[in-house]
Amino acid sequence: MSLKEKLVSSFMAFENTIDVDSPVHDIRTEAIKTFETEGFPTKRQEAWKYTSLNSVLKHDYSVFPKHENALEFKDVKKYFIHDIDSYKIIFIDGKYSSHLSQTTHDGIDVCLMSAALTKPKYQLIIENYFNKIASKDSLASLNTAFSSEGAYIHIPKNKLVDKPIQIIHFSTGNEAALMLQPRNLVVVDENSHVQIIERHQSLTDNPVLTNSVTEIFTNKRAIVDYYKIQNDNENASLIDNTYVNQKQESLAKVHTFSFGGKLIRNNLNFYQNGERIDSTMKGITIIGNKQHVDHNTLVHHIEPNCESHQDYKGIFDDGATGVFNGKVVVEKEAQKTNAFQANNNILISDKASINTKPQLEIFADDVKCSHGCTIGQLDESAMFYLRSRGIPEKEARALLMFAFSNNVLDSVKIPEIKNRITKIIANKLGVDIGFDL
Amino acid sequence: MLKINNLHASVEDKGILRGINLEVKAGEVHAIMGPNGSGKSTLASVIAGKEEYEVTEGNILLDNEDIEELAAEERAHKGVFLSFQYPVEIPGVSVTNFMKTAINETRKAKGLEDMPANEMLKLIREKSELLEIDRKFLSRSLNEGFSGGEKKRNEIFQMAMLEPKLAILDETDSGLDIDALRIVANGVNKLKSKDNAVIVITHYQRLLDYIVPDFVHVLHNGKIVKSGGKELAHELEAKGYDWIKEEVNA
Numbered sequence: 001m002s003l004k005e006k007l008v009s010s011f012m013a014f015e016n017t018i019d020v021d022s023p024v025h026d027i028r029t030e031a032i033k034t035f036e037t038e039g040f041p042t043k044r045q046e047a048w049k050y051t052s053l054n055s056v057l058k059h060d061y062s063v064f065p066k067h068e069n070a071l072e073f074k075d076v077k078k079y080f081i082h083d084i085d086s087y088k089i090i091f092i093d094g095k096y097s098s099h100l101s102q103t104t105h106d107g108i109d110v111c112l113m114s115a116a117l118t119k120p121k122y123q124l125i126i127e128n129y130f131n132k133i134a135s136k137d138s139l140a141s142l143n144t145a146f147s148s149e150g151a152y153i154h155i156p157k158n159k160l161v162d163k164p165i166q167i168i169h170f171s172t173g174n175e176a177a178l179m180l181q182p183r184n185l186v187v188v189d190e191n192s193h194v195q196i197i198e199r200h201q202s203l204t205d206n207p208v209l210t211n212s213v214t215e216i217f218t219n220k221r222a223i224v225d226y227y228k229i230q231n232d233n234e235n236a237s238l239i240d241n242t243y244v245n246q247k248q249e250s251l252a253k254v255h256t257f258s259f260g261g262k263l264i265r266n267n268l269n270f271y272q273n274g275e276r277i278d279s280t281m282k283g284i285t286i287i288g289n290k291q292h293v294d295h296n297t298l299v300h301h302i303e304p305n306c307e308s309h310q311d312y313k314g315i316f317d318d319g320a321t322g323v324f325n326g327k328v329v330v331e332k333e334a335q336k337t338n339a340f341q342a343n344n345n346i347l348i349s350d351k352a353s354i355n356t357k358p359q360l361e362i363f364a365d366d367v368k369c370s371h372g373c374t375i376g377q378l379d380e381s382a383m384f385y386l387r388s389r390g391i392p393e394k395e396a397r398a399l400l401m402f403a404f405s406n407n408v409l410d411s412v413k414i415p416e417i418k419n420r421i422t423k424i425i426a427n428k429l430g431v432d433i434g435f436d437l
Numbered sequence: 438m439l440k441i442n443n444l445h446a447s448v449e450d451k452g453i454l455r456g457i458n459l460e461v462k463a464g465e466v467h468a469i470m471g472p473n474g475s476g477k478s479t480l481a482s483v484i485a486g487k488e489e490y491e492v493t494e495g496n497i498l499l500d501n502e503d504i505e506e507l508a509a510e511e512r513a514h515k516g517v518f519l520s521f522q523y524p525v526e527i528p529g530v531s532v533t534n535f536m537k538t539a540i541n542e543t544r545k546a547k548g549l550e551d552m553p554a555n556e557m558l559k560l561i562r563e564k565s566e567l568l569e570i571d572r573k574f575l576s577r578s579l580n581e582g583f584s585g586g587e588k589k590r591n592e593i594f595q596m597a598m599l600e601p602k603l604a605i606l607d608e609t610d611s612g613l614d615i616d617a618l619r620i621v622a623n624g625v626n627k628l629k630s631k632d633n634a635v636i637v638i639t640h641y642q643r644l645l646d647y648i649v650p651d652f653v654h655v656l657h658n659g660k661i662v663k664s665g666g667k668e669l670a671h672e673l674e675a676k677g678y679d680w681i682k683e684e685v686n687a
Contacts, residue, residue: 380489385525387484389535389595390513390543400537404531 003057003179007142008036009061014146024117024147027131038138050323050355051163056263059207061179063146065093069172071203073100079168079201084416085166086197089151092423093172094180096149109154110165111263113183116152125154129187133243133271134213140241140267147183152210157190157219164195164414169212171236175203184214187220195414195432197224214242218250220274225253226418229313229425232262234289241267247272248303253427255412256283257421258293269298270308272334277306282408284421285403287429288317288348297326301334301364310341313405314414316352329360335364340369346404398431418428438463438605438634439484443495447482453479455659456495461603462630462653465513468645468670469638472678477638478522480656481607485519499603511541514546516602516633520523520592520609527579532591533561535579536598543599550579554663562598568624585612593624600628605636610644642674657682 001009011032019025040057041048069092079090087110090100096112103111106153109122116122125151134140151167171178175278180200187193218224228237240263244252258264259320285293298310314322324343345354358371364416378400386396402409412418426432439461446454453476463469469478472523483490484497492596496503502673504512527535552560565575570592578586596604609661610618625648629635637648645653645667653669654661657678661670662685675682 205560382525382527384487384509385521385527386518386535386539387509388487388513388519388521389539389544389599390510391539392510392542392546393508395538395542396510398529399530399535405525405530 003061004035004039007063008063008338011145013065016184019118019150022117024126024130024317028145028147030390031141033140035138036135038141041138041302047267047296047325048074050185050321051263051265051292053263056207057422059177059209061177061209062175062209064395065095065175065178067093067174068095069093071097071100074101076170076201076203077198079170079196079375081108081164081414081416084162084414086359087163089165091149091169091182093178094173094182097334108156108159109152109163111152113152113185114148114238116185117148121142122152125187128183128397129215129217131215131417132239133215133217133245135243135269139211139239140142140213141250142240143211143305146181146409147213150183150185151352152184152365153186153189153194153196155192155194157192159192159202161192161194164197167196167198169174169200169210171202171206171208173202173206175206177207178209180208180210180212181211182210184212186214186216186224188219188224189217190195190399191223191288191303193223195227197227197229197417199229200232200236200238202233205235208232208236209239210237211239212241214240216242216244216252218244218252221249222247223251223260224415226255227412227414228266229254229421229424230258230264231369233260234262234291236261237263239265239267242269244270244279246270246272246274246277246279249276250274251278253280253282255408256281256295257424258283258285259424260286262306263292265294265296266374267395271304272298272306272308273346275303277303279306279308280411281310282411283312284405284408284425285312285314285316285322286405286425287315287320287322290318290324291320294323295325296323299328299339300329301328301337301339303333304337305336306334307338308340311408312343313408314343314345314354315401315404316354317347317348319349319351324353324354324356325359326357326371328361330362330364330369332363335366336365337369337428339367339369343373344404345373345375346401347375348378394429395431398426398429400423401429438500440498440501441484441495442498444483444492445494446479446490446492448479448490452603453490453659454483454627457652457659457661459661461634461636463634466629466637466648466650468650468653469636469656470640470653470670470673471562472682473640475525475656476659478607479654480607481519481638483638484605485509485517495677506655510542511546513599514543518580518599518601519598520589520596520604520606522608522611523579524582524588528581530579532577532579535560536588536595539595542596546606560598564594567597567627568594570594570638573610586614586617589613589621590617593621597624597628603636604628605638607635607638608640610639610641618644619647642670643671656674657681657685
């Protein structure tokens with residue numbers, strides 16, 4: 001049985017575990033039909049031309065883990081940003097871990113999707129926001145069909161959330177192969193500000209495939225700062241579908257740090273529904289071996305006087321492959337749009353490759369849009385310069401890579417995250433660096 | 438300190454150095470002059486360990502040790518310093534962080550602990566004053582957007598920080614106005630001691646008014662064709678290089 005058949009047939013079993021009378025259920029039923037018709041995307045589709053899912057779809061994934069699994073904090077502490085106080089929404093093999101989590105209902109809701117989908121007090125928010133911006137393509141639909149658990153974050157107006165929220169999905173390896181479909185909803189009301197960190201972490205070498213959907217709504221003048229740390233082990237794959245719907249004068253930033261995993265596909269979509277909106281997406285990708293990272297971004301400029309900033313840096317070693325496909329659409333009404341896009345890449349090895357493709361569709365006539373992509377090698381004359389000052393080859397290389405990524409690191413506003421990312425990069429490059437950037 | 442014997446070097450199979458012999462003792466200043474394309478910068482790069490150049494014959498001894506097989510950083514750890522003719526711009530790395538890394542990596546290679554932060558700050562302050570370098574300058578990205586003079590001053594600042602045994606100044610005077618030239622030369626002179634040595638590579642005699650050489654060598658076609666005292670530099674300034682070429686060809 002193919003994974004697709006397995007998923008479609010297990011939908012009935014899934015229906016036995018949920019309330020089929022809820023309005024969400026109609027959405028799920030519709031979604032499974034879409035997935036059944038479309039199936040998994042293939043390289044024949046333009047948006048998937050450079051990313052094949054074949055190698056990750058071949059495993060016999062458990063769709064519903066049989067066991068409830070527990071983890072001790074001390075064993076997984078290193079995957080947390082643990083040097084700052086934070087709210088935590090933690091899942092183990094797709095199941096909520098109250099033991100590792102720290103949720104709240106004190107003025108804000110930082111809790112579980114399963115609660116939000118079933119309890120009457122969340123009904124209005126679910127009706128207004130759930131599945132309202134997630135696309136209706138096959139993978140997002142697959143997630144919608146099975147959506148039952150994930151993070152639910154609702155920040156009412158005029159709240160400055162006092163500490164970041166960490167969402168971490170652990171997989172224990174107790175299943176031979178595991179497929180996860182987390183579903184997150186983030187609603188930030190007027191004038192509120194929240195910082196979120198998301199991470200997926202497999203604890204063994206058993207294959208894991210995560211197909212996640214996150215819907216983020218930033219209402220008027222709201223600020224959302226979202227950090228995705230993708231440093232999973234090399235049998236874990238992630239398809240991240242994130243949708244950000246912005247209202248006027250809101251500010252949304254998504255940083256994506258991709259260092260690990262077998263295959264990562266980031267579908268990151270911004271929709272600007274209001275004036276004077278600022279959307280920022282930045283990323284650092286550093287991969288090697290046979291790893292593959294695909295950034296597929298969209299900014300949809302719908303109204304006038306808005307900005308978008310994209311800055312993605314990639315460093316590819318060994319036989320690693322990368323894709324950057326950045327689409328910017330500027331509607332006719334969206335005059336005075338400022339849209340910037342940059343994608344810079346360094347190929348360390350002859351076997352590494354990157355396919356980068358900016359796509360600009362501009363229908364307005366008074367706009368400033370720029371895009372630029374570069375692909376190069378490490379500058380040999382810079383290497384000699386550093387080495388002639390006593391900096392060994394490996395460290396010199398690392399220093400140049402840090403320098404290359406510095407623009408992106410610099411815009412990380414939580415110092416502990418910046419430190420962590422710096423350490424992950426240093427670790428990845430095999431250096432113990434004394435320099436602080 | 439430095440002994441170069443019959444050094445031949447080539448890049449992409451093209452011979453550039455064709456039998457250099459040079460001995461530099463501690464406490465000495467040597468000037469290497471010569472027309473464009475004579476191999477001056479190649480000699481500097483070969484001593485510093487640039488990998489593009491292949492040594493095909495002869496050897497380079499530093500304190501009686503053959504350094505040909507050593508990587509650029511290992512030569513730096515042994516006290517070789519090259520002030521670049523064209524310092525490389527490295528956006529995203531500040532001058533301070535670069536210096537910290539260079540010093541601590543050198544210490545690491547010698548089995549020493551990192552230099553304590555306060556000591557490092559003191560050293561940076563002291564050496565930047567010597568080169569009349571502004572504080573703000575130190576937090577800028579290395580060489581990025583620096584003027585020609587700032588780049589060269591920054592090179593000598595690095596030299597002051599690293600205190601090399603053998604400093605090679607490759608066309609340090611090019612792109613310098615007279616004030617910057619004086620500052621740079623003053624810096625070099627203050628760093629000079631009986632235990633270290635300086636090789637000044639230059640096209641013109643101008644810098645040698647400030648950094649006075651004990652020996653002057655003329656490089657032509659990859660060979661040292663004439664050596665003398667500091668008066669040779671004046672002669673070259675007055676007469677140009679053609680008479681040397683003629684002498685060689687005769």
